[in-house]
Amino acid sequence: xxxxxxxxxxxxxxxxxxxxxxxxxxxxxxxxxxxxxxxxxxxxxxxxxxxxxxxxxxxxxxxxxxxxxxxxxxxxxxxxxxxxxxxxxxxxxxxxxxxxxxxxxxxxxxxxxxxxxxxxxxxxxxxxxxxxxxxxxxxxxxxxxxxxxxxxxxxxxxxxxxxxxxxxxxxxxxxxxxxxxxxxxxxxxxxxxxxxxxxxxxxxxxxxxxxxxxxxxxxxxxxxxxxxxxxxxxxxxxxxxxxxxxxxxxxxxxxxxxxxxxxxxxxxxxxxxxxxxxxxxxxxxxxxxxxxxxxxxxxxxxxxxxxxxxxxxxxxxxxxxxxxxxxxx
Amino acid sequence: xxxxxxxxxxxxxxxxxxxxxxxxxxxxxxxxxxxxxxxxxxxxxxxxxxxxxxxxxxxxxxxxxxxxxxxxxxxxxxxxxxxxxxxxxxxxxxxxxxxxxxxxxxxxxxxxxxxxxxxxxxxxxxxxxxxxxxxxxxxxxxxxxxxxxxxxxxxxxxxxxxxxxxxxxxxxxxxxxxxxxxxxxxxxxxxxxxxxxxxxxxxxxxxxxxxxxxxxxxxxxxxxxxxxxxxxxxxxxxxxxxxxxxxxxxxxxxxxxxxxxxxxxxxxxxxxxxxxxxxxxxxxxxxxxxxxxxxxxxxxxxxxxxxxxxxxxxxxxxxxxxxxxxxxx
Numbered sequence: 001x002x003x004x005x006x007x008x009x010x011x012x013x014x015x016x017x018x019x020x021x022x023x024x025x026x027x028x029x030x031x032x033x034x035x036x037x038x039x040x041x042x043x044x045x046x047x048x049x050x051x052x053x054x055x056x057x058x059x060x061x062x063x064x065x066x067x068x069x070x071x072x073x074x075x076x077x078x079x080x081x082x083x084x085x086x087x088x089x090x091x092x093x094x095x096x097x098x099x100x101x102x103x104x105x106x107x108x109x110x111x112x113x114x115x116x117x118x119x120x121x122x123x124x125x126x127x128x129x130x131x132x133x134x135x136x137x138x139x140x141x142x143x144x145x146x147x148x149x150x151x152x153x154x155x156x157x158x159x160x161x162x163x164x165x166x167x168x169x170x171x172x173x174x175x176x177x178x179x180x181x182x183x184x185x186x187x188x189x190x191x192x193x194x195x196x197x198x199x200x201x202x203x204x205x206x207x208x209x210x211x212x213x214x215x216x217x218x219x220x221x222x223x224x225x226x227x228x229x230x231x232x233x234x235x236x237x238x239x240x241x242x243x244x245x246x247x248x249x250x251x252x253x254x255x256x257x258x259x260x261x262x263x264x265x266x267x268x269x270x271x272x273x274x275x276x277x278x279x280x281x282x283x284x285x286x287x288x289x290x291x292x293x294x295x296x297x298x299x300x301x302x303x304x305x306x307x308x309x310x311x312x313x314x315x316x317x318x319x320x321x322x323x324x325x326x327x328x329x
Numbered sequence: 330x331x332x333x334x335x336x337x338x339x340x341x342x343x344x345x346x347x348x349x350x351x352x353x354x355x356x357x358x359x360x361x362x363x364x365x366x367x368x369x370x371x372x373x374x375x376x377x378x379x380x381x382x383x384x385x386x387x388x389x390x391x392x393x394x395x396x397x398x399x400x401x402x403x404x405x406x407x408x409x410x411x412x413x414x415x416x417x418x419x420x421x422x423x424x425x426x427x428x429x430x431x432x433x434x435x436x437x438x439x440x441x442x443x444x445x446x447x448x449x450x451x452x453x454x455x456x457x458x459x460x461x462x463x464x465x466x467x468x469x470x471x472x473x474x475x476x477x478x479x480x481x482x483x484x485x486x487x488x489x490x491x492x493x494x495x496x497x498x499x500x501x502x503x504x505x506x507x508x509x510x511x512x513x514x515x516x517x518x519x520x521x522x523x524x525x526x527x528x529x530x531x532x533x534x535x536x537x538x539x540x541x542x543x544x545x546x547x548x549x550x551x552x553x554x555x556x557x558x559x560x561x562x563x564x565x566x567x568x569x570x571x572x573x574x575x576x577x578x579x580x581x582x583x584x585x586x587x588x589x590x591x592x593x594x595x596x597x598x599x600x601x602x603x604x605x606x607x608x609x610x611x612x613x614x615x616x617x618x619x620x621x622x623x624x625x626x627x628x629x630x631x632x633x634x635x636x637x638x639x640x641x642x643x644x645x646x647x648x649x650x651x652x653x654x655x656x657x658x
Contacts, residue, residue: 101651104654126658131642133657134645134646134653135460137657138642138645138646138647139611139615260346260350260606260610260611262352266610268611270603271602271603272599274598275597275600277595278590281595285469285589286468292467309642309653309654309658311641312639312641313464313467313637313639314638317466321639325433325638326430328463329426329450329455329638
C-alpha cells in the first residue's frame with residue numbers, strides 16, 4: 001500500500017503534534033517540514049526527515065500528497081491557505097469563526113483552479129463540535145444547542161491580559177459552570193446568559209512594583225473579553241506560572257436538547273464532550289485523519305474547498321470499508 | 330423547493346415515529362404508509378395521507394422519493410430490504426450487528442441493479458454510536474473504545490424473559506454501572522468484564538400460582554442473556570408493569586480514550602452520550618435525516634448500499650451548505 005505522503009507547514013505546537021500523529025498511523029509518512037526559520041535551527045523528532053525553507057515548498061509538488069498548514073488563523077493562514085491550495089491538497093485549522101465563509105471562498109477558488117482539494121477549519125471547534133452541532137440539529141429539528149468550552153487555556157484571553165499595563169505574563173482558563181452544564185444535561189432547556197455559562201480564571205505575573213489592584217480592575221472590566229463574565233484573578237510568580245500552568249489542556253461540551261413525537265412531549269439529550277490533555281496534539285491528530293481524506297477525495301476528482309460537513313467519515317480511517325462495517329458499525 | 334416525498338413501510342412504533350418526524354421538517358412530506366394489515370384498520374395522525382396494502386407499494390414508484398423501512402431486523406428487513414431496494418431508494422434500521430455485512434451485500438446488489446440508493450443500519454446503535462466509534466478511532470489510533478447502553482429497555486432480553494415458564498409479561502432494563510462509566514471517563518482505561526459494565530433489572534408479571542423462586546433462578550441462569558451479569562428480578566402486577574414500565578426510554582455512552590504525542594503521554598477522552606425519552610421516536614428522527622441524504626446521493630448518481638460511514642454530514646440537513654458553514658461550523 002502506498003503511504004499518504006504529508007508535508008507540514010510551520011513547526012510550532014500543532015506542527016509538532018502533526019509529526020507525532022503521523023507516527024501513530026501506519027499508512028502516513030512525513031516527507032518534510034517547511035519553516036520560515038533557518039532550517040538548520042529546527043530539529044525534528046523524526047530521523048531522516050528534511051527541514052526546508054518555506055519558499056522552496058513548490059519544489060515538492062510531486063513528492064507530497066497533502067500539506068498540513070499549522071500556522072495561526074490571525075495572519076498565517078489567510079495568506080498561506082490560498083497560496084498552498086493552488087499547489088497542493090491541503091488541510092488546515094482556520095478557526096476565526098466569523099471569517100470562515102470568506103476564507104472558504106478564497107481557498108475554494110484557488111483549489112478549484114488547480115484541481116486540488118482543501119479541507120479547511122479542521123480540529124475540534126471548528127471541527128468535531130461543528131459536526132455534532134450539525135448532525136444533532138438535523139436529527140432534532142425542534143430543540144436547543146449548547147456549547148461549553150473548557151476547562152482550558154484560551155490563547156486569545158491570555159494574550160489580552162498580557163497587553164494590560166504592568167502585566168509581565170499571564171494564562172487564562174475558560175471554565176464551564178457546572179450548574180449550567182447540569183441544567184442542560186437534565187433537559188431543562190435553560191436560557192443562559194454569557195455570565196451563567198463560563199467563568200474566567202486568570203493567573204497573572206505582575207511586573208515589579210506594578211499596581212496589582214489596578215491590573216485586576218483593568219482585566220475584570222475589559223470589554224468583550226472579561227466584562228460580561230465573572231472573573232477570578234490570581235497573582236503568581238513567573239516560576240509558579242511556568243511550573244503549574246504551562247500545559248495546554250482543553251475540552252468542552254456540545255449538547256442538543258430536543259423534542260420528538262406527534263405531541264412533541266418526548267425529550268432527548270445528545271451530548272458530546274472532549275477532555276484533552278493537549279489541545280494542539282489532539283487538533284493535530286484530527287488534522288492527520290482529514291489529510292488522509294483530502295488525498296482520497298482528490299483522487300476521486302472531488303476538488304475545491306471542503307469542510308468537515310462534506311467528508312464521508314469512512315475517508316478518515318486507514319481501515320477498509322469492509323473492516324469498518326464488520327468491526328465498528 | 331420540492332419536498333422529499335417519503336413512504337413508510339410498517340406502522341409500528343418506529344413507523345409512527347417517522348410520521349411525527351416528517352412533520353417536524355419543512356422539506357419532507359409523507360406520501361403513504363404501507364402495511365400488511367387491513368389498511369382500513371390503520372388510522373394515521375396525518376390527515377389526507379393514504380394507507381396502502383404493502384403488496385401495492387410498487388405502484389408508488391413514481392410518487393415516492395424514498396421509502397423508510399420500519400420493520401424488525403429478525404424477519405421483516407431481511408426480506409423487505411432487498412425487495413424494496415430494487416424499487417425505491419430506502420433507509421432502514423437493520424440492527425443485527427453480526428449479520429450487517431451479509432445484509433449490506435444483498436441490499437447493495439439489488440440497489441446497484443436498479444440504480445437506487447439504500448442507506449442501511451441507520452439509528453443510534455448501529456448509527457450514531459458507530460459514527461463516533463469510527464471517527465474517534467481514526468483520530469486516536471492508540472486507545473480504547475468503550476460502549477455502554479442504557480438505562481433502557483432491551484426488547485431482546487424482555488422477550489427472553491417472557492419465554493420463561495410461568496412468566497406472563499416482563500420488561501428488562503439494561504443499566505450501565507456508574508463506577509465503570511466514571512473510571513472510563515477519568516481516563517483510567519480499565520479492563521472491564523461483562524458483569525462490570527452492565528446490570529440487568531427485570532420487572533416480571535408471574536402467572537397465577539407460578540413458582541416465583543424458580544422463575545427468578547431460570548432468568549438469572551439463562552446463558553448469553555443473563556448468566557454473565559448481575560441480575561435483579563422484581564415481581565410486579567400487570568397493572569404496575571403497564572403504568573410504570575410502558576415507556577421506551579434508552580440511551581448510552583460511547584467513549585474513546587487515547588494517547589498522543591511523541592512519547593504518547595497525553596491522554597484524551599472523547600465521550601458521546603444519548604439520553605432518550607423514546608427510543609423508537611429518536612431512531613425515527615435519525616431515519617428521516619438519512620432519507621433526505623439517500624435522495625440527494627441518488628440524484629448525484631451515488632448508487633448501491635450505504636451506511637452512516639459513507640454519507641457526508643451536510644446531506645442530512647435541510648439547510649444550504651452556505652447556511653451550515655456560516656451558522657454551525
